[in-house]
Amino acid sequence: MPWHPHLWHPTTQVALHPEPLRVSSAKGAVLQRDDGSSLIDAISSWWVTLHGHSEPSIAAAIAKQAQVMEQVIFANFSHSPAEQLATRLAAHSGLERLFFSDNGSTAVEVALKIAWQFWRNQNNERRQLIAFEGAYHGDTFGAMALGDRSIFTEPYDPLLFDVARVPWPHTHWGDDDVETREAEALKALEAALAIPTAAVILEPLIQGASGMRMVRPEFLRGVEALVRAHGALIIADEVMTGFGRTGALFACQRAGIQPDLMALSKGLTGGFLPMGGTLASEALYQGFISEEPLKTFFHGHSFTANPLGCAAALASLALLEQNPKRFEDFEARHTQHLQTLASLPQVKDVRCQGTMAAFELKCGSTSYLNPVGRQLQKLCLQRGVYIRPLGNVVYLLPPLCISDDQLSNCYRAIGDGIPQIA
Numbered sequence: 001m002p003w004h005p006h007l008w009h010p011t012t013q014v015a016l017h018p019e020p021l022r023v024s025s026a027k028g029a030v031l032q033r034d035d036g037s038s039l040i041d042a043i044s045s046w047w048v049t050l051h052g053h054s055e056p057s058i059a060a061a062i063a064k065q066a067q068v069m070e071q072v073i074f075a076n077f078s079h080s081p082a083e084q085l086a087t088r089l090a091a092h093s094g095l096e097r098l099f100f101s102d103n104g105s106t107a108v109e110v111a112l113k114i115a116w117q118f119w120r121n122q123n124n125e126r127r128q129l130i131a132f133e134g135a136y137h138g139d140t141f142g143a144m145a146l147g148d149r150s151i152f153t154e155p156y157d158p159l160l161f162d163v164a165r166v167p168w169p170h171t172h173w174g175d176d177d178v179e180t181r182e183a184e185a186l187k188a189l190e191a192a193l194a195i196p197t198a199a200v201i202l203e204p205l206i207q208g209a210s211g212m213r214m215v216r217p218e219f220l221r222g223v224e225a226l227v228r229a230h231g232a233l234i235i236a237d238e239v240m241t242g243f244g245r246t247g248a249l250f251a252c253q254r255a256g257i258q259p260d261l262m263a264l265s266k267g268l269t270g271g272f273l274p275m276g277g278t279l280a281s282e283a284l285y286q287g288f289i290s291e292e293p294l295k296t297f298f299h300g301h302s303f304t305a306n307p308l309g310c311a312a313a314l315a316s317l318a319l320l321e322q323n324p325k326r327f328e329d330f331e332a333r334h335t336q337h338l339q340t341l342a343s344l345p346q347v348k349d350v351r352c353q354g355t356m357a358a359f360e361l362k363c364g365s366t367s368y369l370n371p372v373g374r375q376l377q378k379l380c381l382q383r384g385v386y387i388r389p390l391g392n393v394v395y396l397l398p399p400l401c402i403s404d405d406q407l408s409n410c411y412r413a414i415g416d417g418i419p420q421i422a
Contacts, residue, residue, distance in 0.1 A: 002019055003019055003020070004020075021033060021039075021381075022034040022035075025054075026041070026045075026053030026054060027052070027053055027054050028052040028053060028054075028399070028401050028402075029041055029042075029052055029053070029398060029399050029401055029402040029403070029406050030053070030406075031053070031386065037384070038384060039381070039384055039385065039386040040384060040385045040386065040398075040402070040406050040409060040410055041053070041386055041398070041399065042380075042385055042386055042387050042396050042397070042398050042402075042410045043386065043387060043388050043395070043396070043397050043398070044271065044397050044398060044399050045271065046266075046388075047208070047240050047245075047266050047267075047397055048266045048267060048271035049270070049271035049399045050243055050244070050266075050267040050270045050271055050316060050320075050399060050400060051270050051271075051316065051319050051399060051400050051401055052399045052400065052401035052402075053271075053399070055270055055272075055316075055319070055401075057315050057318070057319065058269075058270045058272050058312050058315040058316055058319075059272070060315075061311045061312060061314065061315035062272060062273070062308050062311055062312050062315075064311070065081065065307050065308050065310075065311035066308060068307075069307050070306075070307060070308055071303065071306055071307065071308075072307070074100065074300075074304040074305040075300055075304075079305070079307055079310075081305075081307045081310030081311050081314060082100065082305040082307070082310050084310070084314055085098070085310045085313050085314055085317070086098040088314070088317055089264075089277070089279060089317075090279070092249055092250070092317075093250060093252075093262060093279050094258055095259070095260075095261070095262055095279035095280055095281055096280075096281060096282040096285070097279065097280045097281070097282060097284070097285040098277050098278070098279055098280075099114070099277065099278045099279075099280065099297075099299075100275070100276070100277055100301070100304045100305040100306075101275075101276035101277065101278065101301050101304065102274055102275065102276050102301050102303060103138075103265050103274055103275075103276045104138055104237075104239035104240075104263065104265035104266060104276055105137070105138025105139050105140040105143045105276075106138075106140065106276050106301065107239060107263035107264055107265050107276035107277060107278050108137045108138050108140075108142070108143040108146065108201075108235075108237055108239070108263045109138070109140055109142045109143055110263070110276075110278040110299060111199075111201070111235045111237075111261040111262075111263050111278045111280075112129075112142045112143075112146065112199070112201075112235070113142070113297070113299055114261060114278065114280055114284060114288075114297065115198050115199035115233050115235060115260075115261060115284075116129075116198055116199075117288070117297065118198075118233070118284050118287045118288070119198050121287050121288060121290070121295045122287060124196075125196060126196045126197055126198040126232070127196065127198065128164055128192075128195045128196060128197040128198060129146065129161075129163045129164065129197070129198055129199055129200075129201070130163065130164045130165070130166060130189070130192050130193070130197055130199070130200040130201070130232075131146050131147070131148070131163050131164075131165055131200070131201050131202075132148075132165065132166060132167070132168040132202055132203075132207070133148055133165050133166065133167050133168050134148050134168050134170070134207050134210035134211075134213055135147050135148050135165075135168070135201070135202070135203060135207060135210070136148070136150075136152075136203075136207065136208065136209035136210055137201065137203075137237050137263075138239075139152070141156070141159065141160065144156060144160055145160040145161045145163060146163055146201055148165065148210065150210075150368070151368060151369070164192045164195070164197075166185055166188040166189045166192055167181070167184065167185040167188055168185065168207060168213060168215065169181035169182045169184070169185045169215060169219060170207070170213035170214055170215055171214060171215060171216060171351070172214070172348075172349040172350055172351040172359075173342065173349075173350045173351060178216065182215075182216070182218070182219045182222065185219070186219070186222045186223070186226060189223060189226055189227075190226050193226060193227065193229075193230040193232065194230075197227075197230060197232040198232065198233065199232055199233040199234065199235050199260075199261075200223070200227050200232055200233070200234055200235070201234075201235040201236075201237060202220070202223065202234070202235070202236060202237065203236075203237045203238075203240070203241065204220060204236050204237075204238060204241055204246075204250075204251035204252050204255050204257065204259075205217070205220070205241060205246050205251040205254065205255055205353055206240070206241055206246065206251070206353055206356060208240040208241075209390065210390075211358070211360075211366065211390050211391070211393040212351070212356060212358035212390070212393055212395045214351045214353050214358075217254065217255040217256055220255040220256075220257050221255065221256055221257060223257075224257040224258070233260040233261065233284075234257070234258075234259040234260050234261070235259060235260070235261045235262075235263065236250075236251070236252050236257075236259035236261070236262045236263070237263045238250055238251055238252065238262050238263060238264055239263055239264060239265045239266055239276075240266055242262075242264050242266070242267055242268070243264075243266075243267035243268065243316070243317075243320060244267070244320055244324075244326070244327030244328075244354070244355065244400065245267065245327070245354055245355050245356060245397070246353050246354035246355075246356070247327060247328055247330065247331050247353065247354030247355070248327075248328070248354070249320060249324070249327075250262070254354075260280065260281050260283075260284060261278060261279065261280050261281075261284070262278070262279040262280075263276070263277075263278050264276065264277045264278070264279065265277070267316070268309075268313050268316070269309050269312035269313045269316060270312055270313075270315065270316030270319070272312040272316075273306070273308055273309040273312050274309070275306065275309035275310075275312075275313065326400050327354060327355060327400055330354055330355045330400070331352055331353065331354050331355070333404070333407060334352050334355075334357040334396070334407075335352060337357075337407070337408070337411040338350050338352055338357055338359070340411070340415065341359060341411065341414065341415055341418075342359070344415070344418055344419075345362075346361055346362050346363070346418050346419070346421070347359050347360070347361065347362070347418070348360050348361075348362050355397060355398065355400065356395065356396070356397045357395060357396045357397075358393055358394065358395035358396075359393075359394055359395075360392050360393050360394070361376070361392045361393075361394065361418070361421070363392055363421065364392070365391070365392070366391055366392055366393070367391050368390060368391045369391065370391040370392045372389075372391070372392050372421055373388075373389030373390065373391055373392060373393070373394065374389075375421050375422065376389055376394060376414065376417050376418065376421055377389060379413070379416075379417035379420055379421075380410075380413040380414060380417055383409070383412075383413035383416065383417070384409070384413070385409060385410050385413040385414075387410075387414070394414060396410055396411075396414075398410065
């Protein structure tokens with residue numbers, strides 16, 4: 001179909017891209033198109049569809065809640081769905097307080113603002129923020145500033161505040177010098193921490209948008225030890241990695257680290273409704289309790305703790321709690337297929353973590369604008385599989401419900417398409 005005359009699509013240059021694919025319905029791991037054809041959604045619709053499209057229990061929870069209360073201002077009121085969700089997430093994360101927002105970027109913004117104001121409330125001059133090379137934390141200004149500079153941020157660079165950066169020693173199968181690069185990165189982090197630092201922010205285990213760049217748990221434990229030794233806070237951006245995506249409920253748990261703040265979104269509601277949340281420690285929360293009004297955390301969103309979103313999140317969390325093997329055992333399902341792909345001469349740097357599998361194509365630049373990804377995407381579409389490579393980085397991040405046959409079809413489409421790429 002042609003481009004709609006009144007829509008503006010995200011991250012899309014309409015002068016260069018084909019018209020959008022119209023979808024009429026979605027069920028499980030499958031998107032049904034208007035023309036009667038279907039596609040396996042191999043990337044969970046931008047990493048949000050956790051259990052599968054139209055998951056009945058989540059749909060029912062939303063419908064039930066909608067008949068009781070759809071929305072109420074959260075600055076003056078509270079309600080059971082929000083309280084239940086906060087209690088259950090606190091139990092799973094070890095972080096006692098939950099601040100609701102709207103999406104991943106705002107969840108990061110909230111974490112940033114809490115960390116910064118906490119030290120201000122203590123009359124402690126910690127003015128440095130540290131992030132990692134290649135990081136992506138969202139598209140709002142604070143989140144952009146924390147992320148590495150890229151084509152996404154270039155138009156706005158003059159408006160972004162400075163952030164200290166240290167290397168991200170990402171690794172892959174057969175990486176023989178990862179320990180050396182980890183040691184160098186930790187040395188750089190220690191040097192950066194010599195300046196009084198408010199917080200260090202990281203994407204635990206996997207940097208998503210920069211190319212599914214994975215690090216070892218050992219490295220993150222080294223990061224945590226240095227940050228603790230220097231008295232700074234740790235912000236874990238689990239917008240993508242949360243809710244089973246790395247093989248544990250939270251990536252921090254698989255890495256064996258405990259952050260002070262955790263940003264959540266995407267899979268929070270199982271992909272049904274937009275919602276963000278920032279978990280914080282009780283110690284941080286207490287840093288805002290004062291008879292001085294200026295120590296208040298003056299931040300809010302119109303749909304904060306939306307009851308429909310809370311109902312969806314509770315239903316999604318229940319599914320994860322009832323069947324943890326579904327995400328804990330997913331990595332083995334990827335591995336058998338990745339071993340076959342790794343033998344192709346065009347493939348390098350294969351890696352896998354939980355439900356996420358990735359590799360790179362040996363073809364020129366690693367830039368996001370490398371056209372090789374779009375070529376492979378087109379070939380896979382012809383075989384009924386939807387992928388969205390990041391430049392030359394090809395990845396699969398399917399919903400948990402995907403069948404073995406559907407997963408095999410995804411890998412078969414990719415494997416058949418790779419030799420045809422110009």
